[in-house]
Amino acid sequence: MAENTEVIVIGGGYAGVMAANRLTRRPDVSVTLVNPRPSFVERIRLHQLVGGSDDAVVEYADVLGRGIRLLVDTVTGIDAAARRVTLASGGTAAYDYLVYAVGSGSADPGVPGAAEFAYPINSLEEAQRLRPVLAAAPATAAVTVVGAGPTGIETAAELAEQGRAVTLVCGGLLGPYLHARGRRSVARRLAGLGVTVVDGPGTKVTAVTRDAVRLADGRELPSGVSVWTAGFGVPDLAVRSGLSTDAVGRLLTDETLTSVDDDRIVAAGDSAAPSDLPLRMSCQAAVPLGARAADTVLSRIAGERPAPLNAVFAGQCISLGRRAGIFQFARRHDVALGLHIGGRPGATLKEFICRGIVKHLAGEAREPGSYGLHRVSGGAKRRELLAAAPAQSAGTDALRAAKLPR
Structure with a gap:
């Protein structure tokens, strides 16, 4: 009788759920998903939770394969040599392969008063x-939203649509990812909702108090409620476990998403740094990365060579309240184009995409192996970037060769 392979997936977000579901393609693979919450969180709807239009939660029974063991716990340490993880509950769990999909959360603001007086919303509990x-x-009451990326824009629009007096502090440019045309479209919508957009030089926040936000140019903005959406951070689990990471703390991998330290550890999602050239933190990247990570593990179990990453982006979608939105088209290597869909059609497309992501996860749960978007061609630009950094690639390869178990 064939020996069973134990795979632990750390993290039950977009990447972790996709990886766990896909791993069940082999009947001789047992999958345990370790996650601190008993339900799946739709992070792309957390601004709706704040605004009261959605609870941003889906039951795991709706998106997770029936044969997968869900362990509601937190991994506090990884012992790669022993192939064992330590759990917050006090126990341990052994694995043959480990999928590291711990995701991302709020970064340390590093701004006086922000941790005490501002409210981050990058996790379910924070929202x-x-x-x-x-x-x-x-x-x-004046509401100040700090950070003009997708989360900040969406939160500002959601609250302004409810009649709140909202100020959006950009710390620079409104929607840095957006093309200038898309940015103008977003600015018009925010203005129509009554949002005061504070952008340009001098708009970085230097301090947050109980009732105000101070800017680098000396201005002080009254704020009854301050919301902090600027920046993401990743858990320090890999660092604490002695694994190689990038400067932010993402697990360093090769292009198959295999850890440079151990070929039994594979990373996916926001916490992965393939070739030290990580993808934009997003569910758009996380889902295909989860599929690729699972395929890498399955290839190794089968004694086959894993396929390399083939990252392709379509753009970025941002809701602007319940009645408008924008889909910013992009080149496959994630550079915005001058084309976008805005207004009510943009809102409809954004909602379609949000529902579609859950459907992708549920579809993979029902029929493991059915998802295929991670195999769409278009990784040429990434290969160019890797070729342009031979020293970095060589260093990663050398590190992996030196540290992989023999």
Whole structure:
């Protein structure tokens, strides 16, 4: 009888769920998903949770394969030599292969007063903490949203649509990823909702107090509720476990998403740094990375050579309240084009995409191996970037050769 292979997936987000589901393609693979929450969180809807239009939660029974063991716990350490993880509950769990998909969360603001007086919303618990604070605040209270990436824009629009007096502090450019045409479209919508956009030089936040936000140019903006959406960070699990990471803490891997330290550890999602050239943190990257990570593990079990990463982007979608949105088209290597879909059609497309992501996960749960978007051609630009950095690639290869178990 064939020996069973134990695979532990750390993290039950977009990448982790996709990887766990796909791994069940082999009947001789047992999959354990370790996640600190009993439900799947739709992170791309957390701004809706804050605004009260969605709870941003889906039951794992709806997106996770029936044969997968869900362990509601937190991994506190990885012992690569022993192939064992330590759990917050006090136990341990052994693995033959490990998928590292711990995701991302709020970064340390590094700004005086921000940790004490501003509310981040990059996790379910953070968004749930902010919701009653907003509900208790007077309708006329000034709300300041710091950070003009997708989360900041979406949160500002969501709250302004409810009649809140919202100021969006960009710290520079509004929607840095967007093409100038898309940026103008977003600015018009925000203006129509009554959002005050504070952008340009001098708009970085230097301090947050109980009732104000201070900017580098000396301005002080009154703020009854301050929301912090600037920047992402990754858990320090890999660093604490002695694994090689990039400067941010993402696990360093080769182009098959295999750790440079150990070919039994594969990374996916926001916490992966393939060839030290990580992809943009997004569910658009996380889902195909989860599929690729699973395929790498399955290839190794089968004694086959894993296929390299083939990262392809379509663009970026941003909701602008419940009645408008924008889909910013991009080149396959994730550079914005001058084409976008805005207004109500943009909102419809954004909602279609949000629902579609859950459908992709559920579809893979029902029929493991059915997802195929990670195999869409278009990784030429990434190969160019890798070829342009031979010293970096050589260093990664040498590190992997030196550290892989023999």
